[in-house]
Amino acid sequence: MRQLPSTEATGLPPGSNRGIPAKRWLVNPVLVAFLLAGALFVVGQVLSPGFLSYSQILNVLRVASFLGIVAAGQTLVVLAGGEGIDLSVGAVMSLAAVMTAHITLARDALLLRALFEVILAGLILGSINGLGIAYLRIPPLVMTLGMAGVVQGLTLVYTQGQPKGRAAPLLNEIVTHPWVMGIPGILFIWMLLAVAMAVLLSHTSFGRRLYAVGANRVAAALSGIQVSKMIVAVYALSGVFAALAGYLFVGYTTTVFLDIGGDYVLRSVAAVVVGGTSLAGGTGSYTGSVAGAVVLTVLVAILTTLRMGAAGRQVIHGLVLILLLAAYGRQRRLRQ
Amino acid sequence: MALNGANFACAPGEVHALLGANGSGKSTLAKIITGVVAPDAGEIRVDGQTVTVSGPADMYRLGIASVYQELSLIPQLSVAENILLGHEATRACLIDNRAIWAQAARLLEHFSRSLGRSLPIHAVVEELSPAEQQLVEIAKALSRSPRLLILDEATASLHSREVEALFELVRGLKDKGCTVIFISHRMEEVFRLCDRATVLRNGQTVATVDLKTTSPDELLQLMVGETERPERVHKEVSPGRVVLKVEKLRAGRVLREVSFTVRAGEVVGLGGLQGQGQSELLKAVFGAYPLESGLIEIEGRRARIRRPADAIRAGVVLVPGNRAHEGLCLPRSTFENTTLPSLEHRSRCGLLSASRERRAANEVIQRLEVKVADIYQPVSTLSGGNQQKVVIGKWLLNNPKVLLMDDPTKGVDVRTRLELYRVIKELCSRDVGVLINSTDNAELLAVCDRVLVLYEGQIVDELTGDDLNEANLVAAGLRMTASAHNSTRGETTWGE
Numbered sequence: 004m005r006q007l008p009s010t011e012a013t014g015l016p017p018g019s020n021r022g023i024p025a026k027r028w029l030v031n032p033v034l035v036a037f038l039l040a041g042a043l044f045v046v047g048q049v050l051s052p053g054f055l056s057y058s059q060i061l062n063v064l065r066v067a068s069f070l071g072i073v074a075a076g077q078t079l080v081v082l083a084g085g086e087g088i089d090l091s092v093g094a095v096m097s098l099a100a101v102m103t104a105h106i107t108l109a110r111d112a113l114l115l116r117a118l119f120e121v122i123l124a125g126l127i128l129g130s131i132n133g134l135g136i137a138y139l140r141i142p143p144l145v146m147t148l149g150m151a152g153v154v155q156g157l158t159l160v161y162t163q164g165q166p167k168g169r170a171a172p173l174l175n176e177i178v179t180h181p182w183v184m185g186i187p188g189i190l191f192i193w194m195l196l197a198v199a200m201a202v203l204l205s206h207t208s209f210g211r212r213l214y215a216v217g218a219n220r221v222a223a224a225l226s227g228i229q230v231s232k233m234i235v236a237v238y239a240l241s242g243v244f245a246a247l248a249g250y251l252f253v254g255y256t257t258t259v260f261l262d263i264g265g266d267y268v269l270r271s272v273a274a275v276v277v278g279g280t281s282l283a284g285g286t287g288s289y290t291g292s293v294a295g296a297v298v299l300t301v302l303v304a305i306l307t308t309l310r311m312g313a314a315g316r317q318v319i320h321g322l323v324l325i326l327l328l329a330a331y332g333r334q335r336r337l338r339q
Numbered sequence: 340m341a342l343n344g345a346n347f348a349c350a351p352g353e354v355h356a357l358l359g360a361n362g363s364g365k366s367t368l369a370k371i372i373t374g375v376v377a378p379d380a381g382e383i384r385v386d387g388q389t390v391t392v393s394g395p396a397d398m399y400r401l402g403i404a405s406v407y408q409e410l411s412l413i414p415q416l417s418v419a420e421n422i423l424l425g426h427e428a429t430r431a432c433l434i435d436n437r438a439i440w441a442q443a444a445r446l447l448e449h450f451s452r453s454l455g456r457s458l459p460i461h462a463v464v465e466e467l468s469p470a471e472q473q474l475v476e477i478a479k480a481l482s483r484s485p486r487l488l489i490l491d492e493a494t495a496s497l498h499s500r501e502v503e504a505l506f507e508l509v510r511g512l513k514d515k516g517c518t519v520i521f522i523s524h525r526m527e528e529v530f531r532l533c534d535r536a537t538v539l540r541n542g543q544t545v546a547t548v549d550l551k552t553t554s555p556d557e558l559l560q561l562m563v564g565e566t567e568r569p570e571r572v573h574k575e576v577s578p579g580r581v582v583l584k585v586e587k588l589r590a591g592r593v594l595r596e597v598s599f600t601v602r603a604g605e606v607v608g609l610g611g612l613q614g615q616g617q618s619e620l621l622k623a624v625f626g627a628y629p630l631e632s633g634l635i636e637i638e639g640r641r642a643r644i645r646r647p648a649d650a651i652r653a654g655v656v657l658v659p660g661n662r663a664h665e666g667l668c669l670p671r672s673t674f675e676n677t678t679l680p681s682l683e684h685r686s687r688c689g690l691l692s693a694s695r696e697r698r699a700a701n702e703v704i705q706r707l708e709v710k711v712a713d714i715y716q717p718v719s720t721l722s723g724g725n726q727q728k729v730v731i732g733k734w735l736l737n738n739p740k741v742l743l744m745d746d747p748t749k750g751v752d753v754r755t756r757l758e759l760y761r762v763i764k765e766l767c768s769r770d771v772g773v774l775i776n777s778t779d780n781a782e783l784l785a786v787c788d789r790v791l792v793l794y795e796g797q798i799v800d801e802l803t804g805d806d807l808n809e810a811n812l813v814a815a816g817l818r819m820t821a822s823a824h825n826s827t828r829g830e831t832t833w834g835e
Binding site: 202206207208209211212214215218219221222223225226227228229281285286 | 625627647651666675686733
C-alpha cells in the first residue's frame with residue numbers, strides 16, 4: 004500500500020479531494036471552477052481594460068461573498084442527497100435583510116440584537132424545512148418552495164408592505180470599508196466561513212456522516228447514523244447561512260426592498276453545481292462552491308461592463324446558468 | 340453463472356414442478372422462459388418451434404404467463420385495472436370500464452366462489468392483504484388465457500383455504516390442456532399438485548421424475564447429490580457464555596416466535612431456503628426491521644434496540660446482504676467507509692485528527708489484508724471481495740460482541756471467501772459471537788458450529804455435530820422428513 008501525502012503536504016485547500024494523482028487534476032471539478040473564474044477575469048480584461056485591476060477584483064469578490072455565504076448552506080443541503088435543495092434561501096435572506104434594517108433603524112447599538120434575532124429566525128425556518136422533509140417525507144423541492152412562499156408572506160406582514168429603516172453605519176463599515184490592503188471586512192468573514200466549512204466537512208464527525216448520508220442513506224443508517232437528524236441539521240444550517248447573508252447584505256446595499264434576496268435561489272444552486280458538488284449528493288466541497296460563486300459573479304460583472312441593459316443581462320445570465328448546469332450534468336453522467 | 344446445461348420439457352395438460360436447493364437455478368430458468376433473463380446459449384421451443392422470448396410482449400404472444408413472488412401489481416390502481424393492465428377492453432379507442440369490470444369479476448369468480456367471499460374489484464390494490472394481492476396477481480396472469488402458466492412461489496403468502504382454491508383452479512386449467520410450472524418450497528404442495536418434477540442442482544438438470552412413483556427420500560437424494568463434507572474451518576476456542584439471547588421475536592408472518600442464543604466464540608448459521616425470514620431476523624436484531632414483540636438480551640442484559648445506533652452501542656453489528664446498496668457509500672473513499680461507524684470513539688468535541696483516523700483505517704486494512712492502492716480513492720474502485728472486507732472491517736473498530744452477517748460471501752471469489760472465514764475465526768478467538776445467514780449450504784457446513792433452519796419465519800430445526808450435513812440441511816429446509824413421515828394426506832394424494 005502506498006503511503007499518501009497528508010492534507011497539509013498537498014497544498015490543496017482542506018476539503019478538496021486529497022491525494023489525487025497529477026493527471027486526474029484535469030478532471031478535479033474544484034480546480035476546473037477556479038480556472039474558469041480566472042479565465043472569465045481575463046475575458047473581462049480583454050473586453051474592458053481595467054477589469055483585472057486589484058480594486059476591481061476585490062469588488063467582484065465582495066459582491067460574490069453574499070452568494071458564497073448563501074451557497075454554504077446550499078452546499079450542505081445538496082451534499083446530504085435525497086434530491087436535497089433549498090429554494091427558500093432567497094426568501095429567508097430577504098426576511099433577514101428587512102428585519103435587520105427594521106430592528107437597527109441605523110443604530111449601531113442594536114446590531115448584535117438584530118444579528119441574534121435574524122439568526123434565530125433563519126434557524127427556526129430552516130429547521131421547519133428539515134422537519135417537514137425528514138419526518139413528514141415532503142420532497143425538498145416542494146417543502147422549501149412552499150416555505151419560500153410562506154416566508155415571503157411573513158415578510159409582507161412584518162413590513163406591512165413598506166420596508167423601513169436602513170443599515171447601521173457600523174454594519175456598512177464592516178462590509179464595505181477596507182481593513183487591510185484594501186480588503187473589505189466581508190471578505191475576511193467569508194474566508195473565515197470557508198475555513199470553518201472546510202473543517203466541518205473534512206475534520207468533524209458531522210462532516211463525515213454528512214457525506215455518508217448523501218452517498219448512500221441506507222448504508223449510512225445501517226452504520227448507525229441517525230439520518231433524519233442529519234437532514235434537519237443541514238436545512239437548519241442553510242436557514243442560518245441565508246439569514247446571515249441577508250444581515251450582511253444590508254451593510255452593502257444600506258437600504259432594503261422586499262425581494263432583496265430573490266436572485267440568490269437559483270444562483271446559489273448554480274454556484275454549488277459549478278463547484279463540482281454532485282446534485283445526487285455525497286460528493287463535493289465548499290471550496291468548489293466558493294469558486295462557483297466567483298464564476299457566477301464575474302459573469303454578471305462582465306455583462307454589466309458591456310453596458311448591456313438589465314433585460315438582456317437577465318436573459319444571458321439565465322442562458323449561461325442553463326448551459327453550465329447542462330454541462331455539469333453531462334459530466335456527472337460520464338463519471339458514472 | 341446460475342445455469343449451466345439445464346434441459347427441461349413439459350407436456351400440455353401437465354403440472355410440472357421445478358425443484359432444487361438454494362442457487363440451483365430454478366428461478367433463473369423460470370426467468371429465461373418468461374424473457375426476463377436472456378440465455379447465453381440454448382434454445383426455447385414451443386410446440387417444437389424455436390422461439391425467442393425477449394420480453395413480456397413475446398411471452399404473452401406465445402401464450403406464456405407468469406406469477407412472481409415479488410408482485411408485479413401497481414399499488415395505486417384498482418383490482419380490475421391491475422388485472423387487465425396492458426390489454427384493456429376498448430370501445431371507440433376509449434377504455435371500456437364496464438367490460439373491464441365484467442372481465443375482472445369473471446376472472447376472480449373462481450376464488451370468490453371457493454372462498455365464500457368476493458374480492459372487491461374496485462378496491463385499490465395497496466389496501467388489500469398480501470394474500471388477496473397474490474390472488475389478484477394470479478387473476479392477472481389468467482387474464483392472458485395462457486397455455487403455459489408459471490407459478491413461482493405463488494402460494495407463499497396464501498392461507499390454506501386460498502391454496503386449496505388455487506389448486507382447484509390449476510386442476511381446472513390442466514383439464515383444459517394448459518401446462519403449469521410450479522415452483523414452491525412446500526414439498527407437500529408439490530406432491531399433491533404436480534405430475535412430474537425436474538430437479539436442478541448447481542444450474543444443471545439432474546433428472547425429471549414422475550412424482551407418483553418417486554419417494555421424498557429419492558427426491559432429496561437427487562437434490563443433494565453425492566457430496567462430501569467440506570473441510571471445516573478449524574477453531575481453537577470452544578463457545579463461552581451467552582452473548583446474544585433472542586426470545587419470541589415476532590414480525591407479522593415474516594418472523595414467528597423466533598428464539599435462540601449465540602455464545603461467545605460460537606458461529607451460528609441461519610439455514611433453510613432463501614427468503615424464509617433469515618435476512619429479516621438479522622435486521623430485526625440490529626434494529627433495522629420493525630418488530631411486533633420479542634426480547635433481545637446482550638451479555639445477559641436486556642437491550643432496547645429501536646434503531647441501528649442502539650444495537651451498535653450494545654455491541655451488535657450487521658454486515659448486510661447487499662454490499663452496494665446497504666453496506667458501502669460507494670462514491671466515498673475506502674478510508675471514510677472504514678472509519679464511519681466508529682468516528683465517535685476517536686473524535687474530541689466532534690473534531691477528528693487526520694493522523695489518528697488514518698492510523699485507525701490502516702489498522703483495519705492491514706488486519707483484513709484489504710488490497711487497496713490508495714485509501715483515499717472511492718471504495719467503488721476496489722474488487723468485490725475487497726469491498727466486502729471493508730463492510731466487515733468497518734465494524735472492527737467498534738469491538739463488537741455480536742457480529743451478524745447476511746450472506747457475506749455472495750459474489751465473492753474463492754480465495755477471498757477463505758480469507759473471510761479466517762476473519763470470522765479470528766473474531767471468534769476474541770470472544771465475538773457470530774450469527775451468519777448463508778444461501779450456500781457448503782459455507783454453513785464449513786464455518787458453523789450450529790445451524791438454525793428457518794421455514795416460513797420459524798426455526799424448524801437445529802443441526803449440530805454429526806447431524807450437520809448437506810442432506811439434513813436440504814431436508815430440514817424443505818421440511819421433507821416432517822412431511823414424508825407425518826403427512827398421511829400427502830401419501831393418499833400421491834396414490835391417486
